[in-house]
Amino acid sequence: MSRVTPASIPDTQVMDRRNLDWYVDKAVQVLVFVGGVSAILFIIGIFVFITKEGFGFLTTTFDAQEFFTSPRWRPTSEHNPTYGALALIVGTASVTGLAMLVAVPFSLGAAIYIGEFATGKTREALKVLVELLAAIPSVVWGFIGLSMMNPLIIKLFNVPVGLNVLNAGVILGLMAAPIMTTIAEDSLKAVPDGYREAAEALGATRWQVIFKVVLPAAKNGLVAAVLLGVGRGFGETMAVLMASGHSINLPTSIFDSVRALTATIAAELGETAVGSDHYRALFTLGIFLFLITFLINLTADLVVRGIRKK
Amino acid sequence: MASQDVAYAIETEALNLWYGTFQALFDINLQIKQGRITSMIGPSGCGKTTFLRSVNRINERLGYVRTTGSIEVLGHDIYGPDVELVQIRKQVGMVFQRPNPLPLSIRKNVIFGYRLHEGPHRLGKAQRDEIVEGALRQVLLWDEVKDRLNRPAIELSLEEQQKLCIARLLPVKPAVLLMDEPCSALDPKGTEAVEEMIWELRGRYTILIVTHNMAQARRASEECIFMLLGKVIEHTPTGELFVTPQNRETADYIEGRYG
Numbered sequence: 197m198s199r200v201t202p203a204s205i206p207d208t209q210v211m212d213r214r215n216l217d218w219y220v221d222k223a224v225q226v227l228v229f230v231g232g233v234s235a236i237l238f239i240i241g242i243f244v245f246i247t248k249e250g251f252g253f254l255t256t257t258f259d260a261q262e263f264f265t266s267p268r269w270r271p272t273s274e275h276n277p278t279y280g281a282l283a284l285i286v287g288t289a290s291v292t293g294l295a296m297l298v299a300v301p302f303s304l305g306a307a308i309y310i311g312e313f314a315t316g317k318t319r320e321a322l323k324v325l326v327e328l329l330a331a332i333p334s335v336v337w338g339f340i341g342l343s344m345m346n347p348l349i350i351k352l353f354n355v356p357v358g359l360n361v362l363n364a365g366v367i368l369g370l371m372a373a374p375i376m377t378t379i380a381e382d383s384l385k386a387v388p389d390g391y392r393e394a395a396e397a398l399g400a401t402r403w404q405v406i407f408k409v410v411l412p413a414a415k416n417g418l419v420a421a422v423l424l425g426v427g428r429g430f431g432e433t434m435a436v437l438m439a440s441g442h443s444i445n446l447p448t449s450i451f452d453s454v455r456a457l458t459a460t461i462a463a464e465l466g467e468t469a470v471g472s473d474h475y476r477a478l479f480t481l482g483i484f485l486f487l488i489t490f491l492i493n494l495t496a497d498l499v500v501r502g503i504r505k506k
Numbered sequence: 507m508a509s510q511d512v513a514y515a516i517e518t519e520a521l522n523l524w525y526g527t528f529q530a531l532f533d534i535n536l537q538i539k540q541g542r543i544t545s546m547i548g549p550s551g552c553g554k555t556t557f558l559r560s561v562n563r564i565n566e567r568l569g570y571v572r573t574t575g576s577i578e579v580l581g582h583d584i585y586g587p588d589v590e591l592v593q594i595r596k597q598v599g600m601v602f603q604r605p606n607p608l609p610l611s612i613r614k615n616v617i618f619g620y621r622l623h624e625g626p627h628r629l630g631k632a633q634r635d636e637i638v639e640g641a642l643r644q645v646l647l648w649d650e651v652k653d654r655l656n657r658p659a660i661e662l663s664l665e666e667q668q669k670l671c672i673a674r675l676l677p678v679k680p681a682v683l684l685m686d687e688p689c690s691a692l693d694p695k696g697t698e699a700v701e702e703m704i705w706e707l708r709g710r711y712t713i714l715i716v717t718h719n720m721a722q723a724r725r726a727s728e729e730c731i732f733m734l735l736g737k738v739i740e741h742t743p744t745g746e747l748f749v750t751p752q753n754r755e756t757a758d759y760i761e762g763r764y765g
Contacts, residue, residue, distance in 0.1 A: 315569060390606035394671070397564050397602075398619035398678065399595035408622075413609050 246486060250479030257473050258480060267446050269460070271474040279477045281484070283444045287361075287454030290447055291436055292429035294365025299373040299425050304418065306373070307380035312406055323381075330374035334435040341367040341439030355451045359441035362450040367439045368432055372425040379424060383417020384410060416499050423496035427489050433458040457481050515540040515682050515712035516561060521575035523553075523560060525568070530556045532736045534575070538729070540681075543704065543713040545727035545744065547720055549759065553736040554716045558684050561714070562598040563591060580681055596623060599675030601685040605667035607659035607674075612651050615659045615670055616641050620677035641676040645669040646703050665696030669703060683707070685715040689722065701726045720760060724748050732756045 257279070266280025310322050345367065346358035353362075387410050395409045411418070433456070441453025442463065461478050468475040516538040523531040531553045538544050546554040559565040561577060563584060576583050584594050607615050616638045629637075638655065642648040647669045651662070659670055668688055675683060685704070689697040704713060705726055717723050723730055723744065730744040732755075740747060740756045751757040 388606075390602065390604065391608055393564065393567065393602065394606045394608060395618075395622075396567065397562060397595060397600040398622060398674070399592045400622050401592060404622055408618075409608060 243486065246479055246482045250476055250483050253473060253476030253480050269444050271477055277473065281481060283446050284455055284457045284460050286446055287440065288430060288456040290361050290454060291364045291368055291440060291456060292426060294361055294450065295368035295372055295429045296422065296426060298366055298369025299376055300422055303373040303376035303380055306377045307384055308406060311381045311384035312410065326374045326377050330378065334371065334432060337367050337371050338435040338438030341435060345439065353451065357441060357453055359439060360451050360453050361447050364436050364440035367435050368429050371432065371435060372428045375428065376421045376425040379421035380418050383414040386417065387413045420496040420500040423492055423499065427492040430485065431458060431489050433462050437462060457485055513540040514538060515580060517578045519576045521577060523556060524572045526570045530736050534738055536731065536738060536741060538712065538714060540712050541709050542729055543708045543715065543727045544729040544731060545723035546716045546731045546733060547723045548733035552733040554733050555686055558686055558714060558716050561684055562595055562600050564600060596678050597680055598682045598684060599678065599680035601671050601683065601688045603687045604691050605664055605671050607667050607670050610659060611656045612659050612670060613638050613655040616674050617677065619674050623678060637677045641673040644676055645673040647673060665692050665699055668692065668700055682712045682714065685713065687716055687718060690718060732759065
């Protein structure tokens with residue numbers, strides 16, 4: 197007669213017992229979920245807030261034709277306030293455009309050097325340096341524009357004012373270049389080494405490898421880098437406010453002062469009565485900015501994923 | 507003796523190679539006959555791939571490689587001071603372990619090498635098409651891809667990709683083809699097809715092929731080199747190496763006692 201001991205049969209109650217590990221696991225799950233969802237909720241919240249504040253203006257005083265075609269932004273006029281944002285839009289666009297002319301060659305050149313030529317310590321040092329540059333606060337860049345670029349431009353080009361499209365464009369370009377460099381370098385690094393090896397074994401020189409193989413293969417990432425730079429340019433406030441001259445103007449040359457959309461909001465919002473037409477008009481500018489940067493970032497994202505590729 | 511008329515495509519003398527402080531090749535003296543298929547066998551890490559990669563100097567990409575001794579390709583010392591890397595790579599084509607077609611169309615892959623070297627005199631479309639067709643026919647791929655030359659090369663099967671990688675070498679008119687385990691990423695059927703194609707190329711090109719697969723070396727090569735721990739142990743016609751090996755190490759290896 198054999199006696200089977202029941203000890204080896206698991207007790208259902210033992211198996212179901214919730215110990216500390218189980219609770220920690222659940223808690224972390226909930227925490228991570230909340231963390232992930234809250235980012236989305238905050239963005240939706242911000243959009244709802246901006247829209248709500250600007251909506252009253254959009255449905256009443258807002259005149260699309262005036263908003264997009266008139267350069268007269270006179271929200272504080274007592275008898276006849278006008279809300280033409282054209283000058284602000286053109287201001288932002290011209291500064292961003294010039295900034296890209298400065299930033300694209302710099303950042304692509306730097307990315308190609310770091311990714312394809314530099315090795316070992318040089319490469320590591322450069323990457324750290326570029327990341328440090330990206331961390332410079334925008335007010336510091338604005339300060340450089342105001343106190344260094346301003347007199348320099350006046351002296352070099354013999355113009356009366358040094359706070360203009362040129363100043364803001366160069367400052368913004370230098371500001372956007374580091375982050376663009378980092379993204380462009382990442383996309384160069386993602387190109388499989390087998391491509392380079394194949395081209396080199398066929399007798400391609402270093403430049404041929406880069407121009408005929410690496411850059412075309414990294415095209416999506418490079419376009420995304422530029423688009424993110426453009427997004428950065430549209431959204432930048434402080435540096436542009438300080439370096440652009442902040443005067444409402446349809447620029448005819450790079451030596452004209454302009455005013456940016458963002459800078460307008462920053463400078464005027466504190467001085468308006470909450471709920472007034474002016475206050476709401478500023479929020480409408482906010483909606484407009486939000487939509488543009490959203491579109492630019494979305495395009496960049498789609499380009500990175502290669503959706504536009506057939 | 508008849509062997510005196512034989513021309514050598516690759517000759518090395520006292521070739522030593524270091525990766526940093528690690529010596530990978532010891533005193534290699536090899537003479538590889540022109541127009542023949544020569545296979546290199548040996549266990550992993552014996553230096554066969556390293557040797558192959560120094561014949562077109564692609565080893566130097568790593569940056570920490572040091573070489574002494576000489577390698578002559580068709581009578582020219584490739585480490586000589588007056589030699590241009592681009593010229594070596596034109597003469598010595600290379601096929602890699604994993605097929606690595608460029609992210610371009612099939613047609614552009616084939617013409618890529620040619621276009622690198624074509625200089626200011628550009629060919630018309632008809633002439634280019636002729637080059638593409640000729641190269642693809644030589645690797646027995648033309649009939650399979652002639653209707654989809656503008657499709658991306660990565661859509662091809664691995665076997666076809668590897669054939670394409672061989673085809674794109676041909677318009678540059680190389681004398682030597684180096685192949686680094688060209689079939690190791692392929693299934694048995696693909697291996698057979700690529701081997702057959704390589705066999706078709708013999709006589710026109712000097713082919714040096716590294717392989718892990720002894721049966722492949724036996725089937726698809728005329729001469730065979732056995733390497734061990736960075737040294738050449740034996741170099742004879744393939745039949746002799748497998749039937750009457752001269753060295754104990756060779757015999758042990760081909761009988762599968764190690765490796």
